[in-house]
Each structure stands twice: as structure tokens, then as C-alpha cells.
Amino acid sequence: MKYKLLGKSGLRVSEICLGTMTFGEDWGWGSSKAESQKIYQAFREAGGNFIDTANIYTNGTSEKFLGEFMASEREAVVLATKYSNGFGTNNPNGGGNHRKNMVQSVEASLKRLNTDYIDLLWLHAWDFMTPEEEVMRAFDDLVKAGKVLYIGISDAPAWIVSRCNTIAELRGWTSFIGLQIEYSLIERTPERDLLPMARSLDIGITAWSPLASGWLTGKYTKGKATITEERRLDNEMMSGFVDKSERNINIAKTVDRIAEAAGQTSAKVALNWIARQGVIPIIGARKLTHLQDNLDCINFSLDSEHIKELNEASEIALGFPHEFYQQDMVKNFLYNGTFDAIESHRYSQI
Numbered sequence: 001m002k003y004k005l006l007g008k009s010g011l012r013v014s015e016i017c018l019g020t021m022t023f024g025e026d027w028g029w030g031s032s033k034a035e036s037q038k039i040y041q042a043f044r045e046a047g048g049n050f051i052d053t054a055n056i057y058t059n060g061t062s063e064k065f066l067g068e069f070m071a072s073e074r075e076a077v078v079l080a081t082k083y084s085n086g087f088g089t090n091n092p093n094g095g096g097n098h099r100k101n102m103v104q105s106v107e108a109s110l111k112r113l114n115t116d117y118i119d120l121l122w123l124h125a126w127d128f129m130t131p132e133e134e135v136m137r138a139f140d141d142l143v144k145a146g147k148v149l150y151i152g153i154s155d156a157p158a159w160i161v162s163r164c165n166t167i168a169e170l171r172g173w174t175s176f177i178g179l180q181i182e183y184s185l186i187e188r189t190p191e192r193d194l195l196p197m198a199r200s201l202d203i204g205i206t207a208w209s210p211l212a213s214g215w216l217t218g219k220y221t222k223g224k225a226t227i228t229e230e231r232r233l234d235n236e237m238m239s240g241f242v243d244k245s246e247r248n249i250n251i252a253k254t255v256d257r258i259a260e261a262a263g264q265t266s267a268k269v270a271l272n273w274i275a276r277q278g279v280i281p282i283i284g285a286r287k288l289t290h291l292q293d294n295l296d297c298i299n300f301s302l303d304s305e306h307i308k309e310l311n312e313a314s315e316i317a318l319g320f321p322h323e324f325y326q327q328d329m330v331k332n333f334l335y336n337g338t339f340d341a342i343e344s345h346r347y348s349q350i
Contacts, residue, residue, distance in 0.1 A: 001047030002298075004280075007177035007204035011119070011150055013050040013078050015275065015298060017206055018043045018291075019284035020053045024061030031286050033065060038288045040069045044077075046295050052180075052206070052282050054082035054124060055105050060112050067114035074115055080178075081109050082154065084124035097123055097130040099138040106147055121148045122180055126156035132164045133171075140173035152178030154208075158193040165201060176203060183207035183279060185216060185255065185270055185314040186248050192318050199278075210274045210281040211267055212248070218259065218266035221252045254313040258306045271297035273310055 003012045022029075023036040031039065043051075051070075053062045063081060070077045083105035086095030093100050110116065121142065123135065142148040153161055153176050161176060168175040179198045181190045184207065198205050211217055252266075259266040267290075274281045275298060285291035302310075317323070324330060331339040 003049075005204075006120075006150070007179075007198075008175070008202040009150060009177040009204075011078065011177070013204075013280070014048040015280060016048055016295065017050040017052050017080075017280050017282045018048055019208065019282040020051065020062045020066060021057045022284050022286045023053070023065045024058030026058040026061050029286070030058055035286075035288065036065050037069055039285050039291050040066070042288055042291055043295070044073075048295075049076060050078045050080070050280070052080045052122075054085070054122075055109050055112075056085045056087060059087065060108075063109055063112035067112055071114060078119045079113070079115070080120035080122060080152070081113070081118055082122040082124040083109070084127065096127045097135050098127075099134055102135075102138050102142070106142060110147065117146060118148050120150045120152055120178060122178070123151075123153045123156070125154060126160050132160070132167055136164055136168045136171070136173050140168070143174045150174075150177050152176050152180060152204075154180035155182075158197040161194075161203070162197055162201060165203075178204045178206060180206045180208060180282070182209050183274065183277075184210050184212045185251050185273060185310060186212040186243075188314055188316045191316065192322065195277075195279075204280070205278070206280045206282055207274055208282050210283065211270055212252075215248060215252050216255050216266060216270035218252070218256050221249065221256055221266075251314050254309060258302070258309060262300070262302060262306060264300060265293055267294055268297040268300070269302065269306075269310075272300065272302055273307070276302075276307070 002015050004015055005011065006013045018040070020036070020040075022031050023039075024030045025032060030036075040051075051066065053066055055063065057063070066079070070079070083102050084095065084097055086101075094104075095101060106118065106121065109118065121139070123139075139148070139151045143151070151174055153164070161179060165175045167173075179194065181194055183190050183195075183205075187209070195205065197203075214220060255266045255269050259269045262269065264272075271281050271283065271294060281297075283291065283294040285294065325334075335342060
């Protein structure tokens, strides 16, 4: 396992992050406590130190398990958890991005995790109600209080993220160092704005669902899914993340074909592609064997022809304004006929 700095910080995190939404069986398809502990220990023994959870994962059980598992080695773990989402209690202030929910969520998470600080607190999803100034000032207060060390944001538009960090920089408040997004060979739309934004602002990028809810593991395209795995995808909570379109099936089959040619599993090929983009994949496992296979994704290199096939099979249209900038007429006007003679660092990021 190698380590990298997370965004514009000195925080050293493993090149793979362990996602723990499967820790606990409260939602009907997770792992038992014993299996969860085996997964945690295997990740740590492999050198992984970056662990991701959330206040609501398996109704709080994920955080409780982690509190026990990491008790003897708290300082060695980079622990990330999230706030924003509520537990379905119909309390209007029990969810959202506002200060009240942030503080309440952090205090509850600290108790479940049995720790006095959180390494990285993610805003879980933007609520489009709370002012950016309130969010960033509340984050900064928690950092100053020592309850949170770093902050990140998940599931938000690029313009929100950049506006929040700009406000924080102008006010001298804590800025986001991490961005969490859905990203995989099937879901590449973050390449339009979120990835260029994060790279421009030096924000570390992590990817949830890097295997597209299991579609890039080969178990569905090859008809090897178990009853339990099918139940997870048929679950009302997860059903919205599954798109059985012809395009997505074709991408999955391309991954299968390349995996067979490379002597690897489909999951390892899909995760290796993500890592090559400079993105940290968040791997979640229900069984120890799944984790062990996924961890091996960094121990080989796909050849250039295979990378080309994957890119072409999963290619998306970048749309306006990105494709507008690529037109020869636009480049000729904008650079006055000298585009090819100018090294355009900013343009290369579009």
C-alpha cells in the first residue's frame, strides 16, 4: 500500500479507502460483526489507514463497530465520517447541512465511535437550503474546538464546492480538502466539471460505488450473483443506483473481457482504472474474500490498449462549454491563430 496527500493538506492517506456502509446487518444485506472485524483487520494489515463511514450507515451500527475495532490504534487510523442525512424521525432539524444538525450529528458520532475527534468530517449531500457561509463557519468552529481535524464535501455541484472554498479562503476559515463523488467506468459524468474543479483547486478526490453497485464485478453479467447479492440491488434503498441499460451492460462486458485477457478479476480491472485517474476508490466489502480481491487492484498495470478500450466503451459527451472550446474556429479566434504554439495548462484541464 502506498500513501498520498489528501488535497491541499499534509494528511497522508492510503491509496485505497475502506468504505464501511456494509458494517452491520440492520439494512438486510450487510456483514455480521465478526465478518466486519475480519474485513477491518485485513485492510489494516494490508497497510490501509483511510476508513470511511457515516452517521446513518446501518442505523449507526457501522460507527459503533468501528469504535470498537480501532480502539487500540486510534492514532494510526484516518477516520472519516459524515453528517447531513437523518434517521427518518421526521424532525425537520434532524437532517440538512445547517449548524444545528452538524453539531448534533458530530456529538452523536463521537459517542458511537468512542473517540474525541474525527479526522475528516464530510458534508454528505448538499441541501440547497443552508447558506454557504453558515456551513463553512460551523465547520471552522468544530475544527477550532478540536473535534474535527479536516473537512470534505460529498455529492454537491462543482459550483457549490468552489464557492464554499472561496468564501472560506477569504474569511480565513477551514477549507474542504476532500471531494467524494460517485465515479466509475459506468458513471463518468463528474469528468465534466467536478474533476477539473477539484484538480484546479487541489482537492483530493475519492470515489464511492467504484464498481457501480456490483455491475463491474462480473457477477451480474456472468450470472454468478447470489441470492443475497441480488437482494441488495433489489432493496428499495439501493434500487435507484442500478441502471441496466444496454450501454452499461456493454461497459461491464468490456471489463469482463479485458479482465480475462489480463488474468485479473473484473473488479480489479475496474478499480485499477479508477486509481489511474488519480482518484482514491472507496471499496466496500460484505465478505473478506471480496476485500482481498479488491485490495489487489493496485498490484498490476493494464496495458495501453486495454485502457483505450475501457475509455472508448465508457466515453461520455462532455457537452457545453467543453466541446465548444474544442472547435477549431473557437480556438483560432480565442488564441488568434496561435493555439498550437502556446502551452495551455488551463485548457488541458478542460
